[in-house]
Amino acid sequence: MLPMSTVVAKCPDCKRFYWIEEADVVGVIPHYAKPGDVPLEWTLAEEIKRLTIDEYVEALEAGVGRDASEERFLRVRFWWSVNDFVRRDPTAEIPATYAQKLPENLARLSALLDVRNPKDRLMKAEIARVMGDFAQVEELLEDVPEDLKWEADTLLAHSRAKNRLVAKLKVGWEYKPSLFRWLP
Numbered sequence: 001m002l003p004m005s006t007v008v009a010k011c012p013d014c015k016r017f018y019w020i021e022e023a024d025v026v027g028v029i030p031h032y033a034k035p036g037d038v039p040l041e042w043t044l045a046e047e048i049k050r051l052t053i054d055e056y057v058e059a060l061e062a063g064v065g066r067d068a069s070e071e072r073f074l075r076v077r078f079w080w081s082v083n084d085f086v087r088r089d090p091t092a093e094i095p096a097t098y099a100q101k102l103p104e105n106l107a108r109l110s111a112l113l114d115v116r117n118p119k120d121r122l123m124k125a126e127i128a129r130v131m132g133d134f135a136q137v138e139e140l141l142e143d144v145p146e147d148l149k150w151e152a153d154t155l156l157a158h159s160r161a162k163n164r165l166v167a168k169l170k171v172g173w174e175y176k177p178s179l180f181r182w183l184p
């Protein structure tokens with residue numbers, strides 16, 4: 001079983017990271033398989049798990065992101081994992097190891113974003129908000145296309161309130177878990 005949106009994983013045996021896309025497929029277990037249909041070895045194989053926050057940090061430090069797009073992917077996921085951690089328990093203190101790595105991670109991620117792309121600009125503005133650079137938020141969101149207006153306005157409202165925290169947004173009756181969850 002592959003948890004949704006898992007793109008990079010860590011081998012439970014040799015502890016190396018790998019991009020799932022590049023892994024050799026040994027076999028596929030059909031969901032209707034009965035015991036004995038596939039080699040026992042396969043059924044005993046460990047499920048691929050989503051990386052933990054620590055593992056994202058480790059992967060970044062190990063150079064698993066070989067180019068800008070892979071690095072960007074890992075940095076976004078590290079950031080989101082910390083956000084999820086905070087969201088699960090807003091009173092929980094962010095562990096010092098993540099808190100230390102986060103500003104550098106966000107700065108590097110911001111540098112990888114393309115200001116000509118409106119969605120990137122929004123993510124860059126979100127990073128600026130979290131870092132407390134509210135003037136930059138205004139600058140980046142000066143001109144956004146109509147379909148991103150709602151996100152931009154919400155972000156601006158948080159920024160003008162000098163709110164740097166993870167925002168939980170209410171849309172009608174529905175809570176959006178996060179503003180900026182585009183795939184890199």
Ligand SMILES: [Zn+2]
Pocket residue numbers: 011012013014015016
């Ligand atoms: Zn291995």
